[in-house]
Amino acid sequence: MSTPVTEFTKDQLKEGRDQFKVGDGVRVHTRVREGEKERIQIFHGICIAKKGSGIHETFTVRRIASGVGVERVFPVHSPNIEKIEVDRESVVMRAKMYYMRERIGKRASLVKEKRLVEQGR
Numbered sequence: 068m069s070t071p072v073t074e075f076t077k078d079q080l081k082e083g084r085d086q087f088k089v090g091d092g093v094r095v096h097t098r099v100r101e102g103e104k105e106r107i108q109i110f111h112g113i114c115i116a117k118k119g120s121g122i123h124e125t126f127t128v129r130r131i132a133s134g135v136g137v138e139r140v141f142p143v144h145s146p147n148i149e150k151i152e153v154d155r156e157s158v159v160m161r162a163k164m165y166y167m168r169e170r171i172g173k174r175a176s177l178v179k180e181k182r183l184v185e186q187g188r
Contacts, residue, residue, distance in 0.1 A: 076122040081144045084151060089114055090159035090178050093128060095141055096149040107149055110139055113178060115164040129167055131175050137166065156181040 087093050092113040112130025115138070119125055123141040129136060140147060157178040167175065 073121060079122055081145060082156075083141050084148075087114060087126075087151060087153045089117055089164055090157035091187060092154035092157070092178075094152040094154055095128060095139075096152070097141070098149055099145045111154065112137075113164070113167065113176065115167055136175065 071119050090163075091114050093114050094109050094110070096107050096109055099106055099108045110128060110130070111152070112128040114126055115129045116127040117124070118127075122144055126143060127138055127140050129138045158181055159178060170177075
């Protein structure tokens with residue numbers, strides 16, 4: 068049984084936006100409006116969390132910029148997101164990777180990549 072909210076928001080869902088998972092390295096292409104001009108800005112980092120469902124689904128991307136951790140929460144079905152690219156796939160054993168916030172230096176961006184696991188390393 069569907070609720071009126073799901074029926075109303077069904078046509079606003081974007082197709083092909085769920086091809087990544089927590090732990091993957093992603094590049095999020097967002098539209099930024101500055102006055103009358105519009106440009107595409109890329110935010111790349113590691114997806115550390117996915118929440119919600121339907122039109123309310125969001126994901127959090129974390130990256131290190133100038134030695135400082137920066138996190139940004141994106142709605143999956145936002146019209147301001149042009150596309151989401153997966154840079155690297157990973158194998159994680161957690162649903163949320165909040166422990167990445169405590170890491171410093173090179174370890175802050177290290178996750179077990181999928182191709183290394185498939186080769187037996």
